[in-house]
Amino acid sequence: MKITPMIYVQEIEASLPFWMERLGFEKIAEVPDGKKLGFVILKKDHAELMIQSRNSVGSDIPAVMEFARPAFCLYVEVSDFEDLKKRLAGADVIFPERTTFYHMRETLVREPGGNLVLFASPVKK
Numbered sequence: 001m002k003i004t005p006m007i008y009v010q011e012i013e014a015s016l017p018f019w020m021e022r023l024g025f026e027k028i029a030e031v032p033d034g035k036k037l038g039f040v041i042l043k044k045d046h047a048e049l050m051i052q053s054r055n056s057v058g059s060d061i062p063a064v065m066e067f068a069r070p071a072f073c074l075y076v077e078v079s080d081f082e083d084l085k086k087r088l089a090g091a092d093v094i095f096p097e098r099t100t101f102y103h104m105r106e107t108l109v110r111e112p113g114g115n116l117v118l119f120a121s122p123v124k125k
Helices: 012-022 054-060 062-065 081-087
Strands: 005-008 026-033 036-046 047-053 073-077 092-099 105-109 116-124
Touching: 005 012, 012 026, 012 036, 012 047, 012 105, 026 054, 036 054, 054 062, 081 105, 081 116, 092 116
Parallel strands: 005 047, 073 116
Antiparallel strands: 026 036, 036 047, 092 105, 105 116
8 A cells, every 4th residue: 555645736847846846856747727827746765756637626526626725734754853954944844843742843835836744863872
């Protein structure tokens, strides 16, 4: 089994710099929606993310529009938390850093599409 999250955004072009430039994802597929992007697939290492514009999903599957809004949080585990903090400089940080009872360093950001992304790394013992 493979699970790939799909997030819905108002405009894909606004979200791409966050995922590609800051976090190093590569665009492996794209589908236009008029003069803009309607859908993309991004990949980095073994992680994959699909992003679809609300306009595109409204045309493709109108019943999904009721749910096509930021409503969840992606939990992304990273190996180098210090490097991640540098990459997130200037991002919309909700909380900068905390250490949890389950021994993870975490930071929460809102990506340009409005979705929450919680990055975590194991605390070194």
